[in-house]
Every structure is written in structure tokens, then in C-alpha cells.
Amino acid sequence: MISPHLQILPPSSVNHYLPTHYGIESCSTMAELKQHHSVFVKLGLSTNNDAMGRIIKFCSLSSNGDFPYALRVFCTIPNPDAFIYNTIIKGYLRNHLPRNCIMLYSLMLEESLVPNSFTFPSLIRACCVDAAIKEGKQVHAHVVKFGFGADIVSQNNLIFMYMHFQSLDEARKVFDKMPVRDVVTWTTLITGYSQCGFIDDAFDVFELMPEKNCVSWNAMIASCVQSNRFQEAFALFNKMEEEKVELNKFVAASILTACTGLGVLKQGKWIHKHIEKSGIELDTKLATTIIDMYCKCGCLEMAFEVFSKLPEKGVSSWNCMIGGLAIHGKGEDAIKLFREMERGMVEPDYITFVNLLSACAHSGLVEEGQFFFHYMIHVHKIEPRKEHYGCMVDLLARAGMLEEARNIIDKMPMSPDASILGALLGACKIHNNVELGEKIGKRVIDLEPGNSGRYVTLANIYATAGRWEDVANVRKLMNERGVKKEPGFSIIEMDGVMNEFIAGGMAHPRPDVQAQAIYAKVEEMLESIKLVGYVPYIDAALHDLVEEERENPLFYHSEKFAVAYGLLRTKQGETLRITKNLRICRDCHQAIKLISKVFDRDIIVRDRNRFHHFSNGDCSCRDYW
Template identity: 60%
Template sequence: MALACVLPPPTSISSTYSAVSVPLKSLHSCSTMEELKQCQAQLIKLGRSSDNDAMGRVIKFCALLKSGDLKHALKVFAMLPFPDVYVYNITLRGFLGANLCRNGILFYSRMLERFVVPNEFTFPPVIRACSIDNAVEEGKQVHGQVIKLGFGQDSFCQNNLIHMYVKFNSLDEARRVFDKLDVKDDVSWTTLISGYSELGCVDEVLHVLELMSVKRSAVWNALIAAYVQNNRFHKAFSAFDWMLKENVVMDNFVAASLLSACTGVGALERGDRIYEYIRSSGIQVDPKLATTIIDMYCKCGHLEKALEVFKGLPSKGISSWNCMIGGLGMHGQGKAAVELLKEMEQSAVQPDYVTFVNLLSACAHSGLVKEGKHYFRYMTEMYGISPRMEHYGCFVDLLGRAGLLEEARKVIHDMPMKADASVLGALLGACNIYGNVDMGDEIGREVIDLEPDNSGRYVLLANLYTKIGRYENVANIRKLMNDRGVKKEAGISTIEFQGIVSEFIAGGITHPQAEEIYCKMEEIFVRIRDVGYVPDTDEILFDISDEERDNLSHCHSEKLAIAFGLLKTKPGELIRVTKNLRVCKDCHEVSKLISKVYDREIIVRDRNRFHHFKGGLCSCKEYW
């Protein structure tokens, strides 16, 4: 029902003000523009069309509420002969809320031209607009006006200035604003720390934190998140230990960051402890944290626990479904991923484009060509989701792994957009698997042109040449890398024991127990040779540097991590290893034989998927 404002005719000054108060009060209960316009009409009839207070309230409704209308607010503003700073501030916030930042900056200029003096409520939306619009010069001018008008210690203005300079990547300027603040609140500290972390200046984050006398949870989260974002996971754990010594209680933000750190290095034991802390302390498990927990268990190799957490959620958001489908795919359980999609649909949760990226990836890792082809069409026919680059990458990977190289190349040719390096890289990987040198040579050079700094592309093409003995081409690839200054990414493997994560590189000797580990490696090679091990050097010839080749034999990082696991764990205990690169064929074969000879279950997570080794077999069924 429309709101009606029935007013008696004014008979005196007091009765006039009383009459005006009725539509002004009614403005607070308006829920639609129709009701607002009725109240505005009453105010105009009462002669208040030029009143900044009355019309300012109308503008506030129009400009700031979702049900409002910024265009109408501007029309009302245009009728005011002398709009004051309150009306300008409200309208500025309207521009910001509508993401019309450039308009807001120009509107602020108009305000100055009319000699309306800004106040402390003017600057935050203007500074924010400059940040979003990347208006560097205007932002600096606004900063000057903040100082000139005496708001150099206003926390709202200064915190917004710190945020603005962070967005401009001007951390020195942000730090200068921060240092001049007499009173620094949590927002000041967190904004600066987040700025350093976003740009990878993690050491500066630590220096800033050391200046704080009282470090609250938000600041700890900023520090831990900084380490996680920059892949310094061990530092994140150290920061958390420091946080506990300061008697700061973990919240859901810190928990999510720490679980991401556990995911990064495969630290299942620590992840378990964090999850138990979450459960015992009553931290609210929101959809984001739930997804992070499931993701941690999936990527730390404990798929059963991930499913337990997933099934125990009182309500499942789409991110949780997507994460679980992706987790099943990483572990080579493509059929289970397909079944989970069907369960998702039965639960009336509509899949999105991420769902089908994860599902197609699951099909690719499990060799489900028929199912993959079906769902590639199904997502468009059923949900109107047009394939994106990621879908094409998974689909080409699916076909390529199945040996359907020509079909995969036709998919690339028929794509509505130009294929990027990830799509072509999937086909190059398939060419490497099946030894198709002609196609691999063509695709490989195109991929290298698209990603000249990605060492993995060079290595893959060189390995393809190595398999057929084209060592001159291998040498040319190496020379090309040297000329371009491209360094091969080092293989790093991690393993957790009693909450401590140990890190290994190929041929590394820095571990405190290096001598014992290499003695164990010698024992391993003796025992697996007895059951038929023959070294596979197809990929090793290019996969390590000359210096490494002289000293290592075949001691890649995952072999050293597994040897360490055999040393430290009891017979029959499961060994989990995480590697940052794809497992090579030789390491894959060695891992299978170790699982047989030592009667151990070994789980290795590489860049692409999980390998569950048991009894001399791998869950990937040689399909990776």
C-alpha cells in the first residue's frame, strides 16, 4: 500500500514545523520510490524544496539504499540553490555505491568550485573513489586538502589514504601516512600489513608487526595471510605459534589461512589439530571455512575425512560441492565425482561453471571419455553454461590422455576463442605421453611463444625430443632457455612427521639426517633391483641440471622424502608426500616398487593429481 501523507493547512510557524515533521518522519519508513516521491511532493507543497535538510534526506534515500534511484537523487540535488556539505557528502557516497567513481571525483571538484568546504565525512568516499578509479594525481591532491584542512589525524581519512596508496602500489607513501598517525587503530595496522602482503613484501609485514604493543586477531590474520599468499607456509606456522604465545584466540579468518598453509605443504597432522581446535572452540564454520577444511583434507591426501566433513555439513553451499567434486577428481575417483554431481542436482543446488571445470578434470584423470563428452555438452544444454577456456583445457586434456590427439586438435581448431597456453599445454602433454613428435613439435613451439618464461613448457618439449634421441633439439631448447634467462623450476617435496614438515630438493644435503637418508636410498635401490627395477632415464636427462646429474643418479626429491618416511615411521604406517611438480616416470615406478617391497601405502600428491601406491600398483593405473 502506498504511503499517504495527509497534512493540515499551516496556520502558524509552530504548526508549519509540526506539519513538516510528518513527511520527514515518514521518510524513514519508506520502502519504495513511489512512497518516497509522495513524501517529497508533500515537502515541496510545504515550501521545503530548497531546504538542504529536508531534500538531503530525500537524496539519502535515493542515493544510498538498494531500492533507491541515483538519477532521481541528482535531479533533487539540481533543484537546490545552495547545497551544503551534508548534501554533497550524501551524493558522493551515492556515486561510490553505484561504482561511478570518476563521476564522484568530478562531483567533488564541482563542490570545491562552489566554495563548499569539505568536512571529515567528505574525504573517505572521495579517497575511496580515487583508489578504485586509480586516479593517482587526484588522490594526491585530495591528500593535500586533507592536510590543509586539518584532518591529518582523523582516523577515517588517514586509513582511507593508507588504503589508497596501497592500491596505487605506493607503499612508501602509505607508510608515511601511517607513521604520522598519533593513534593507530586496528584498521590502520591491518591495512598497511595487507598492503605489504599483497605486493609480496613479507619481511616488511614482520617489521610493522613488531612495532605493535597489542596485536589483535585481525592483525595476526593479516600476517599469516601474507605468508600464505607468498607461499611461505613454514613462516605462517611460526607466526601462528607466536600468536598463541601472545594469548590471542584464533578466529575463523586465521583458521582459514592456516588451513591453506597446511594445504600448501601437505601438513595433515597440523591441519587435523586446527580442525579439532575449530570444533572444540565453537568457531563458526561459515561456507568459506567449510570449503577450506574440505580442500585441506582433499589436498593433504585424506579423502575419507574430507567426505566425512562434507557429509556432516548442516547446509552445503555450492563452493563445498565444487570442492568435493574437485577433490574426488584429484584422487582419480572420476565416477564418484559424477555421482556427486547427480546428488548435487537432486539437492536442488544448481551447478556453475566451476562445477563443470572440476567434473571434466575428474573425467580426464580417470579416463572417462564418454562421460566427459556428455557433460561437456550437458552443461550448455541443461544450464546454458558456455564453455570457457578452462573447460576447453580440461576437455582437450581428457581427449589427449586417451590418445585421441587428432580429435583434441580439432576441438582446439573449433574453439570460439584463441586457445591459450593451458589448452595447448594439455595437448603438448598428451603428445609427450604418446610420443607424437610432429604434433608435439608444432604445439610445443607455439606454447613456448605464448609463455616464454614458463620453464615447464621447455622441459616438456625437450623430454619429447629426448625420447626419440633428437639430442640436438634438446641442446637447442636448453640454449633457448639460457638465452632467455629461463630457469627450470626446482622440484621440491615435503613430508610431515610429528607436526614438523621436512623439505627436500633433488640431491639436497642440508637435512640434519641427510647421511641416514642417502644410506636408506642405497638400501632401497638394492631391494627394488631384486624385483626387476630398471632405471627410466627418458625424462631425467633433461629434468635435472648437469651438476645434479653428476651427483644424484636418480635421487629426485620425492624419493628422498619417501626414504625419510621409511626411516621415521613404523612398519605399516602410511607415508604422505607432496611435490610441487609432476612426478616423473622413474619416480613413479620406484614408488610402486617401494610400496610392494616394504609393504607400505604411499600417497604422493604432485602438481596434477594424487597417486596412491599400494602393493606395487598405483591408483592412477598409469593414467596421469
């Protein structure tokens, strides 16, 4: 049936038909398009660039098109123009055939066709996808040669290309020579610097921007977040608020991730409320970011409330909630939620099982973890990845099943990475297996020669066995390689302000509570808990310190400072929430358990591995971490 938009016109009416009556814009299927095409052929328009260009455009770029059909039509046209070549180049790029884009451009030049401003953006992107830096530079030369050195779209794409190839100087040269720049220009340069790790350069460019919009603000905030410079992200966000820039879902997601990184619940709650008041669309990605923030700021109740209210839960939302339960040591609840996910006919993916196995590892559920590892393979047909093997090694090693954990490492179809070996090394320290710890420690140091934690763990294993010469050799190796022990720090949020304490530090930036008051509170805490049985666990200190130094550094671990500050600044009954960058040591763990009892406070500490909920002298981890 002929489309109602088409009429068979006599030859005398062809010229009238050409400009206004194609009707192709109304096509929604290839069947309709082919009707138009057949009419064009009958009208003698099969070699007309204007008519065939419209056919090719629909087939190449429409979601309902058919790119192979476009190519067949293209091959029938004797003299295609630049518009048709540009359309086919876009089609090749859209169909992930970047090399064909470059080859077609060469053919276009051989046919003596002059490219226009629409030719180069797609061509430049094709060079990026194809990793064709040599061809990309040649295209750049052609942009200049054909007179498009001032075309802002082409120049923006050149900046993107050079940043993609990490040719920062070339990108900056393009930027500096541009007579006119738009927000895309500035944002592309900022994002490029950030992705290459040059955050300070990105910030310098951001500061020079004559006009900033929410896109540029988000680019800069996201850059800081991706580089774990969370404090700077907050400073930018506060400045953005001062300048009355409207919050959108992208900025909200970025700053929520910063809240997650620092574990600052109050700020995260404010952002969540602002999202609700502003009517920002709560898509799956943003909802999952909110859930993740609540989980990692120690507020599982709010995370579950947001999760439960989602009208549609995608696999990422389920994964996030299961992962949140895992890091809080609620393995049984994670398993229940997984079963609910299955009942809801949501197909789990490999991340689901990483989180589920991690939940079993954090809760000591050895049998359950082994069951789900096989269940993943045989029921859901998911091949184990390195992360799954890592969880199993962690699960068995934590439970003291060191040989079983080593057997998994030996049978893995891929080489174990430092995180997997590190899990076994940490367990060797906990369970005092010096022989295996020495073997694994040397392997993991070879894999991560710049990670101070690996050296310290091995040194402590040697020290526990009284092998002081080996301890000295580890320290000597660290010094020779210039490896410094990572300083511990803890953060506690008060009234929306992040207060950071460094292990052994004497100063505190807040004038309202002086350092002397904090030290006095630490002393009061320790004296109080000694009355109920606290004895400093001096083995938690680095074993090669001289004897008289071995006790005091424990008193001044950063989490003790943060707890003292929290007790000074909050009212009785308020929960203290602390984030620590390293794994909490055994001494601080025992001390905070007793502090929670003596001072009648709930204290939540998020360390590098998990959450610890201290209440009335107990910890949610049941001393299993």
C-alpha cells in the same frame, strides 16, 4: 494512509517538530518515506537542509532506498549543505558511479562549500574505483589544504589509494607523517605491500606494530599464503598462538589454505577441531576451505564427511567436492556427485564443469568427458571458456588422441594459453610424437620463456628420438635466457612438523635422523624392490646428462628421500603422506608402487597434477597421469 509516526502540526509548531519528530529512522520502505516527504512539503520544509538531508540519506544509503529519487530531491534544494553533498557522493559510490562523485565534489567547491572530514573518504575511494590517480593526488592536496592532514580516516584512505595505484613511496610518506595511527592504518599498509608483492616490507611493518589484533595477524598470514610462503604463514600462526590471540574464521581460513598448500593433514585437522571447539561460525566459505583442505591433503573421507554434514550446500561446496574427487582420480564418483547436485536443484556454474571435465581427464573417461562438454553447452547454456577447452585437450591428449586434441586447439574461439599447449606437449612426450611435440614445444616456450619445465619436456622429446644436437640447442637456449631448472622438493609431515627434502640434497634439518641413515634407507628400499623386478627407468633423468650420471640422480629424487624418512620415523601400518612440487617421474612412480608392496605401506603422494594412492604394489591412477 498517513504513517502513525507523523502528525500534521500547525505552523507555530514547526520549529518544535524539526529536531525531534522526523521519524524517518523508523522507515523501512520508500512508501513510508514518501509519506514523510509529503508532510515535510506541507510543513514548508521542502527547502530545509536538515529535513531534506534525512530524506536524501534514506534514499541514497538505505538498502530499501531509491537513489534516483534522492537525486530528484537534491535538485530541488536551493542551497544544499556539505552533509547533503557528502550523502550524494556516498550514494554515487554505492551505485558504482565514481566519476559522478568527483564531478559532484567539483560542483561543491564551485558553490563555495567547505568539505569536511566526511567528504574525503568516499571521494578517495571513488578515485580508486575510477582509476583517477591524477584526481586522487588533487584530493590529497585538498585534504591537507582544508586542515584534515591529521584526520585518521582520511589518511587511512589515502594510504589505501596509493597502494591501490601501486605508488608505494607515496603511501609510505602518508603513513610516516601521520601523528596518530590505528590498527586500520597498519593493516592497510601491510595489505598494500603484500598485494604489490613486497612481503618482506609488509613483515617489517607488521613487526613494528605496537599492538596487534586478529585483523592484523590475519592480514600478515594471508599475505604469506597468497604468496605461497606457507612455512612463514605457519611460523606466524604459531607465534600468534603463543601470544594468546583469539582465532577467528578469517585466520582459520588463511591457515587452512596454508595447510592445503603444503598438504599437511595433521595441522589441518587440528585447525578444524579448534574451529569446532571455539564455536566459530562455519559459514559456506569456511566450510568449503575445510573441504578443500581435506581433499588436497589426501583425506577424501574427512572431506566428504564435512560436506555431507553441511545443512545447506552452495554451489561452491559442490564444486569443491567434485574437484577433490577429480584430483584423486575418482572420475566416476565425481559424475555421481554431479548428478546428485542436479537432483538437489543446485544450478551448476562454469567451475562445476571445469572440475567435472578435469575428473574425466584424470580418469581417462573420454566418452563421458565429451558428453559433458556438450551437455554444459546445450543443457545448461554455459559457453565454454579457456579452462573447459584446456580440460578437453588434456582428456584427449592423455588418451593418445593427439590429433583430436590439436583440432580442439585449432577451433578454439580464443588463443590457447601455455597451460593448454603444455598439456598437449606433455602427451606428445608420453606417446612419443616427436613431430607434433616439436611444433607445440616451440610455441609453448615462446609463450612461457621463463618456465624451465617447457624446455626440459622438449629436450626429453628430442632425446627420445636420439636428436642430441637439438637437445644441446634447447639447453643452450636455457642458458642464454638464464632459465634454471626448477628444483624438485618433497614434504612429509611428522608430528606437526613439515620436513622438506630437495632433489639431490645431502643435508637434512632434523637432528633425530641423520642424513646417512636416510641414504642408507634409500639404498635398502631400492635393493629390496630390485628383488621383485624394479629396474631404474633412466629415461626419467634429463637426457643430456653424461651416462654415468644418468642413474644416480633418480635414486635421490626428493620423494625417495621423503619415503625413506617416513619409513624410518613411523610405525608399521601408518600411512605416509608426501607432497611434491613437480610431477612425479615414471621411475619414482614405479619405485613407490613396489615399495608399498615390499614394505606393506600405504603411501599417498600429491604431485603437481593429482594424487597417487599407492597400496600393495598398485596406484590409484592406474598408471594414467
